[in-house]
Amino acid sequence: xxxxxxxxxxxxxxxxxxxxxxxxxxSTNAIAEALQTKAASxxxxxxxxxxxxxxxxxxxxxVTLTHNGRQAAIGIIRKHRLWEVFLVDKLNFKWDEVHELxxxxxxxxxxxxxDSLEAFLGFPKVDPHGDPIPDKNGVLKEPIxxxxxxxxxxxxxxxxxxxxxxxxxxxxxEKTGLVLGKRVKVQDLIEFDGxxxxxxxxxxxxxxxxxxxxxxxxx
Amino acid sequence: xxxxxxxxxxxxxxxxxxxxxxxxxxSTNAIAEALQTKAASxxxxxxxxxxxxxxxxxxxxxVTLTHNGRQAAIGIIRKHRLWEVFLVDKLNFKWDEVHELxxxxxxxxxxxxxDSLEAFLGFPKVDPHGDPIPDKNGVLKEPIxxxxxxxxxxxxxxxxxxxxxxxxxxxxxEKTGLVLGKRVKVQDLIEFDGxxxxxxxxxxxxxxxxxxxxxxxxx
DNA sequence: TTTATTTTTTAGGCTAACCTAAAAAAATTA
DNA sequence: TAATTTTTTTAGGTTAGCCTAAAAAATAAA
Numbered sequence: 001x002x003x004x005x006x007x008x009x010x011x012x013x014x015x016x017x018x019x020x021x022x023x024x025x026x027s028t029n030a031i032a033e034a035l036q037t038k039a040a041s042x043x044x045x046x047x048x049x050x051x052x053x054x055x056x057x058x059x060x061x062x063v064t065l066t067h068n069g070r071q072a073a074i075g076i077i078r079k080h081r082l083w084e085v086f087l088v089d090k091l092n093f094k095w096d097e098v099h100e101l102x103x104x105x106x107x108x109x110x111x112x113x114x115d116s117l118e119a120f121l122g123f124p125k126v127d128p129h130g131d132p133i134p135d136k137n138g139v140l141k142e143p144i145x146x147x148x149x150x151x152x153x154x155x156x157x158x159x160x161x162x163x164x165x166x167x168x169x170x171x172x173x174e175k176t177g178l179v180l181g182k183r184v185k186v187q188d189l190i191e192f193d194g195x196x197x198x199x200x201x202x203x204x205x206x207x208x209x210x211x212x213x214x215x216x217x218x219x
Numbered sequence: 220x221x222x223x224x225x226x227x228x229x230x231x232x233x234x235x236x237x238x239x240x241x242x243x244x245x246s247t248n249a250i251a252e253a254l255q256t257k258a259a260s261x262x263x264x265x266x267x268x269x270x271x272x273x274x275x276x277x278x279x280x281x282v283t284l285t286h287n288g289r290q291a292a293i294g295i296i297r298k299h300r301l302w303e304v305f306l307v308d309k310l311n312f313k314w315d316e317v318h319e320l321x322x323x324x325x326x327x328x329x330x331x332x333x334d335s336l337e338a339f340l341g342f343p344k345v346d347p348h349g350d351p352i353p354d355k356n357g358v359l360k361e362p363i364x365x366x367x368x369x370x371x372x373x374x375x376x377x378x379x380x381x382x383x384x385x386x387x388x389x390x391x392x393e394k395t396g397l398v399l400g401k402r403v404k405v406q407d408l409i410e411f412d413g414x415x416x417x418x419x420x421x422x423x424x425x426x427x428x429x430x431x432x433x434x435x436x437x438x
Numbered sequence: 439t440t441t442a443t444t445t446t447t448t449a450g451g452c453t454a455a456c457c458t459a460a461a462a463a464a465a466t467t468a
Numbered sequence: 469t470a471a472t473t474t475t476t477t478t479a480g481g482t483t484a485g486c487c488t489a490a491a492a493a494a495t496a497a498a
Binding site for chain 1: 310316320323324327328332339395418
């Protein structure tokens with residue numbers, strides 16, 4: 001088993017999130033931006049991760065995760081999302097309060113702990129933001145979700161995730177009643193500014209293009 | 220609020236455990252031994268902790284915790300013991316499996332998390348080894364427990380704690396049925412080697428002096 | 439009370455993860 | 469294609485926490 005430090009794990013996770021399907025190589029600057037650090041520091045770490053066979057790194061060409069690196073990243077994401085479920089379901093945290101704490105908890109290293117936690121939580125499929133939880137073998141099923149902005153008039157679906165995780169955004173959704181599990185129907189699309197008029201429960205409301213892009217629907 | 224690193228917290232906790240009542244100053248070597256590190260490293264850290272007003276440090280004279288240092292240590296112990304209860308009560312860990320994991324979890328820093336956890340667990344008074352859990356104000360009530368080795372013939376009491384926390388010892392207790400909450404009665408004391416003959420449930424068994432010294436009884 | 443031993447501290451070095459400033463490579467624009 | 473801009477890397481330095489070896493202080497023994 002390769003051991004990874006707290007910091008190395010954060011790099012792996014960042015690389016994963018920046019290119020979940022390995023569609024393209026991730027740039028040094030993008031990682032620096034994601035981790036709020038400097039490009040020079042990223043270069044240092046990329047060399048180390050490459051030595052450990054966790055990433056494929058070619059100077060000036062960006063990086064992709066190796067199989068090992070990807071599995072490590074998925075393992076951390078599994079822990080992050082299970083802890084989020086625990087905080088919301090068992091400790092009554094709100095969905096916008098759990099991210100930072102889960103960022104710490106995800107680095108606690110014990111397969112037995114995390115597998116027991118999963119069982120205790122009843123093997124949840126998704127975290128409080130609708131993101132899927134990888135299973136203990138590292139298999140991550142990305143559900144096919146479309147943003148509200150891509151839906152057609154009269155189409156309906158269940159709110160199943162969000163693309164943006166900021167407290168500001170989640171608070172807005174909460175206040176508006178746009179929470180996970182709700183059924184929405186698109187009533188009209190305003191071409192002028194991209195805003196969308198939707199039916200939610202018995203009410204009708206208008207959301208901006210920015211909001212519509214960040215609410216994900218299972219259709 | 221003073222922020223403390225992972226390592227600083229471990230030093231504070233070690234100092235606390237080495238002199239819980241501040242009866243006497245703790246020596247550099249004792250800390251090195253407890254933390255499996257070298258005396259020179261301890262000296263480095265003691266200077267830092269003294270600068271932060273967490274310990275009273277006089278060169279060559281050992282250390283005691285300041286009020287702040289003691290409160291910090293108690294806060295970490297509170298977290299450690301609540302996590303142990305969680306692992307045993309909710310995730311079905313055995314009492315001898317939880318210590319190392321709690322050593323990591325105790326450094327997660329969130330008052331809201333730990334207070335919610337405490338409520339979720341039903342405000343337990345003691346951890347799975349019978350050690351008392353400090354309250355959220357940092358008040359730690361040490362119960363008066365006596366080792367079996369100090370009991371008199373015919374005296375009875377409830378097993379309420381252990382002095383030794385090693386897996387080897389806890390496993391032995393488990394196997395023998397000497398677990399928390401059991402009532403025991405001292406039937407005889409063997410002066411020759413200090414072993415003790417006790418009644419437990421309907422059986423009678425003999426325990427060595429070493430074992431008798433490490434089982435704590437509320438009388 | 440001098441000598442020997444033990445304990446503790448200082449001095450100087452190491453590694454991980456960060457930084458700034460400068461150099462080199464790649465990408466873009468003219 | 470040449471010149472400019474952007475991105476990335478290298479070079480050299482910092483801090484936290486650790487180390488070994490040597491010096492200094494405290495304690496114990498002769």
